Amino acid sequence: MFEAIVSASTFQDALDSVSVLVDECKIRLNEDGLAIRAVDPANVGMVDLSLDAAAFESYEADGGVIGVNLSRLEDIAGMAGSGDLIRLELDEETRKLHIRIEGLSYTLALIDPDSIRQEPDIPDLDLPANIVLEGNQLDRGIKAADMVSDHIRLRVDEEAEVFYVEAEGDTDDVDLEIPRDELIDLTAGPADSLFSLDYLKDMNKAIPGDAEVEIELGEEFPVKLHYELAEGQGQVTFMLAPRIQSD
Amino acid sequence: MFEAIVSASTFQDALDSVSVLVDECKIRLNEDGLAIRAVDPANVGMVDLSLDAAAFESYEADGGVIGVNLSRLEDIAGMAGSGDLIRLELDEETRKLHIRIEGLSYTLALIDPDSIRQEPDIPDLDLPANIVLEGNQLDRGIKAADMVSDHIRLRVDEEAEVFYVEAEGDTDDVDLEIPRDELIDLTAGPADSLFSLDYLKDMNKAIPGDAEVEIELGEEFPVKLHYELAEGQGQVTFMLAPRIQSD
Amino acid sequence: MFEAIVSASTFQDALDSVSVLVDECKIRLNEDGLAIRAVDPANVGMVDLSLDAAAFESYEADGGVIGVNLSRLEDIAGMAGSGDLIRLELDEETRKLHIRIEGLSYTLALIDPDSIRQEPDIPDLDLPANIVLEGNQLDRGIKAADMVSDHIRLRVDEEAEVFYVEAEGDTDDVDLEIPRDELIDLTAGPADSLFSLDYLKDMNKAIPGDAEVEIELGEEFPVKLHYELAEGQGQVTFMLAPRIQSD
Numbered sequence: 001m002f003e004a005i006v007s008a009s010t011f012q013d014a015l016d017s018v019s020v021l022v023d024e025c026k027i028r029l030n031e032d033g034l035a036i037r038a039v040d041p042a043n044v045g046m047v048d049l050s051l052d053a054a055a056f057e058s059y060e061a062d063g064g065v066i067g068v069n070l071s072r073l074e075d076i077a078g079m080a081g082s083g084d085l086i087r088l089e090l091d092e093e094t095r096k097l098h099i100r101i102e103g104l105s106y107t108l109a110l111i112d113p114d115s116i117r118q119e120p121d122i123p124d125l126d127l128p129a130n131i132v133l134e135g136n137q138l139d140r141g142i143k144a145a146d147m148v149s150d151h152i153r154l155r156v157d158e159e160a161e162v163f164y165v166e167a168e169g170d171t172d173d174v175d176l177e178i179p180r181d182e183l184i185d186l187t188a189g190p191a192d193s194l195f196s197l198d199y200l201k202d203m204n205k206a207i208p209g210d211a212e213v214e215i216e217l218g219e220e221f222p223v224k225l226h227y228e229l230a231e232g233q234g235q236v237t238f239m240l241a242p243r244i245q246s247d
Numbered sequence: 248m249f250e251a252i253v254s255a256s257t258f259q260d261a262l263d264s265v266s267v268l269v270d271e272c273k274i275r276l277n278e279d280g281l282a283i284r285a286v287d288p289a290n291v292g293m294v295d296l297s298l299d300a301a302a303f304e305s306y307e308a309d310g311g312v313i314g315v316n317l318s319r320l321e322d323i324a325g326m327a328g329s330g331d332l333i334r335l336e337l338d339e340e341t342r343k344l345h346i347r348i349e350g351l352s353y354t355l356a357l358i359d360p361d362s363i364r365q366e367p368d369i370p371d372l373d374l375p376a377n378i379v380l381e382g383n384q385l386d387r388g389i390k391a392a393d394m395v396s397d398h399i400r401l402r403v404d405e406e407a408e409v410f411y412v413e414a415e416g417d418t419d420d421v422d423l424e425i426p427r428d429e430l431i432d433l434t435a436g437p438a439d440s441l442f443s444l445d446y447l448k449d450m451n452k453a454i455p456g457d458a459e460v461e462i463e464l465g466e467e468f469p470v471k472l473h474y475e476l477a478e479g480q481g482q483v484t485f486m487l488a489p490r491i492q493s494d
Numbered sequence: 495m496f497e498a499i500v501s502a503s504t505f506q507d508a509l510d511s512v513s514v515l516v517d518e519c520k521i522r523l524n525e526d527g528l529a530i531r532a533v534d535p536a537n538v539g540m541v542d543l544s545l546d547a548a549a550f551e552s553y554e555a556d557g558g559v560i561g562v563n564l565s566r567l568e569d570i571a572g573m574a575g576s577g578d579l580i581r582l583e584l585d586e587e588t589r590k591l592h593i594r595i596e597g598l599s600y601t602l603a604l605i606d607p608d609s610i611r612q613e614p615d616i617p618d619l620d621l622p623a624n625i626v627l628e629g630n631q632l633d634r635g636i637k638a639a640d641m642v643s644d645h646i647r648l649r650v651d652e653e654a655e656v657f658y659v660e661a662e663g664d665t666d667d668v669d670l671e672i673p674r675d676e677l678i679d680l681t682a683g684p685a686d687s688l689f690s691l692d693y694l695k696d697m698n699k700a701i702p703g704d705a706e707v708e709i710e711l712g713e714e715f716p717v718k719l720h721y722e723l724a725e726g727q728g729q730v731t732f733m734l735a736p737r738i739q740s741d
Contacts, residue, residue, distance in 0.1 A: 140573070140598065141598075143573065144573055144598055144600070147566075147569050147570065147573075147600075171603035172566070172600065172601055172602050172603055173599075173600070173601040174598070174599070174600050174601075175598070175599040175600075175601075176597060176598045176599075177597050177598075177599070178597060182597070
């Protein structure tokens with residue numbers, strides 16, 4: 001069984017974090033909250049979302065798994081006003097999810113979870129550098145990099161304690177320098193990796209501008225981005241595989 | 248002869264109600280106000296607009312008929328600021344309409360009224376149910392229905408005194424339930440009809456969100472939508488033919 | 495050498511005035527300020543921009559010339575917030591322009607100035623009529639003319655002291671009449687010329703709505719439009735060749 005009431009904005013933010021990577025996903029209806037893990041078709045980007053029972057107005061579930069079409073679910077959630085509540089109820093017999101928003105009922109046909117790409121195991125990496133900044137700062141670096149290249153380089157200058165977002169184009173270069181005192185926090189360490197800008201742009205779309213983003217970074221290693229939803233009662237982790245640096 | 252001065256917003260609202268259905272129309276320049284009746288090329292949707300002389304700052308006419316290109320006329324009206332007045336004057340000899348907005352003059356060539364589709368007779372139907380709601384409520388039902396289907400079902404539950412807006416998609420369903428106490432008024436009666444969503448979406452575009460909309464509804468009968476313009480000095484009626492219900 | 499600091503909004507306004515006509519241009523880094531002259535590929539529209547050293551927070555140059563890709567430079571300037579400063583520094587050896595905006599560095603490869611179309615000589619015409627109005631008034635006339643034609647006629651009625659913006663379409667006409675008392679200033683004289691609307695629309699895009707625009711006009715002569723940037727410390731002149739009047 002599954003029955004829950006959640007604020008529209010919390011539900012929308014949670015769905016956004018997954019829909020930037022995949023169109024369909026499995027949702028685990030655990031006793032202590034919702035959980036989604038998904039990987040894009042090319043196996044380059046992953047997302048791990050958990051939304052604690054405490055993030056809901058009310059929450060009851062017993063461990064089932066459902067498969068959903070995310071853009072459908074986002075369209076429905078988009079019918080809610082900013083202060084509205086969304087009521088979710090699973091009909092186990094018909095395998096449909098009933099969604100109610102202020103007098104409006106939507107009956108969503110679910111997808112067979114077995115037909116959805118398997119959930120990834122998100123590896124536990126021990127990455128040497130840890131950068132904490134505002135979503136807006138990351139966004140600025142990504143927009144600047146996008147002017148000149150398809151790739152973006154994230155690195156830490158250990159000695160100077162500076163976080164760099166860089167991109168090299170055919171003729172032009174971009175370089176955003178954020179020293180320790182403009183970061184929320186920095187644990188400097190050997191860290192320098194190159195990433196596909198397309199993926200990072202997609203992930204960035206889901207990150208609220210005022211969110212505190214924690215970046216775990218290594219040398220030619222995947223990057224992990226963490227941020228919170230619903231005043232800390234939801235957690236999102238993105239992981240993105242590195243590109244090989246050609247120079 | 249025809250000479251009139253009207254506020255830009257009143258004129259724009261009036262034109263919008265017709266242009267959602269047809270590109271060209273006849274305007275009857277009656278002594279007591281403007282009147283437009285039009286039907287779309289497929290004979291599915293009709294509009295009946297009257298704008299009383301009292302809706303104008305000044306109005307003089309003696310019963311002529313002109314043919315106009317509506318999108319042209321809307322573009323010109325769109326040049327006016329929200330508080331501007333629009334001056335209209337018919338040149339009977341050249342068959343041109345002079346439109347003046349704060350120093351700007353536009354000379355609009357008229358269309359031969361005989362070349363425009365004949366004005367429809369809008370039948371006087373005695374429909375059993377009468378629902379009065381806000382434009383915003385209808386808009387919400389139409390947006391929701393549009394997520395799953397090309398058709399929309401409007402019906403009244405006589406006993407429960409509830410107005411329903413419903414749509415059935417291939418896999419998903421939508422259902423907006425508005426009980427009597429959330430409506431402005433309700434005369435319950437046997438009423439259940441299916442309509443083309445495309446037409447209703449077009450009509451809905453012209454209805455201001457805060458307008459009071461009266462819906463006359465029957466069983467597999469056309470629906471009539473009434474709302475007012477210019478603080479009651481203009482009236483719009485839309486009529487839409489039903490689709491046959493397949494189930 | 496060239497090193498300067500300028501407010502983002504001043505720099506953006508200056509670039510806009512040139513980019514509406516050409517994609518690449520030469521920038522003269524004179525001792526007393528920046529200067530750009532450019533003509534469109536068809537030799538119909540010209541621009542002459544000067545941005546005085548006083549328009550900058552700091553300015554040092556010794557008379558060099560650089561070639562730039564304007565849309566690139568506009569994209570970079572667009573990364574700045576409205577209150578941000580843009581720091582420009584020329585690296586003479588690498589022929590690159592370093593652009594710094596609040597921690598963000600952009601290295602822009604310059605274009606060989608010899609590969610850019612030659613700067614035009616903007617002729618000193620002694621035009622008989624001089625009209626001074628607000629950018630918004632000119633904008634209104636251009637928008638109205640655009641509804642009916644590809645050409646726009648600017649003329650002065652010397653006796654009545656009225657400035658006219660007119661356009662004749664196949665069936666409809668447009669006519670904006672601005673009498674002397676609604677203009678900022680008027681020196682009446684024999685003036686009546688026809689212009690391509692496309693060019694004037696492009697030039698108009700760069701003119702701020704609240705700018706004071708001075709129009710120099712003659713009979714079948716080019717028109718000159720002057721307006722100021724940066725509180726008078728920048729000057730823009732557009733010149734547009736006339737079209738032959740067919741009637």
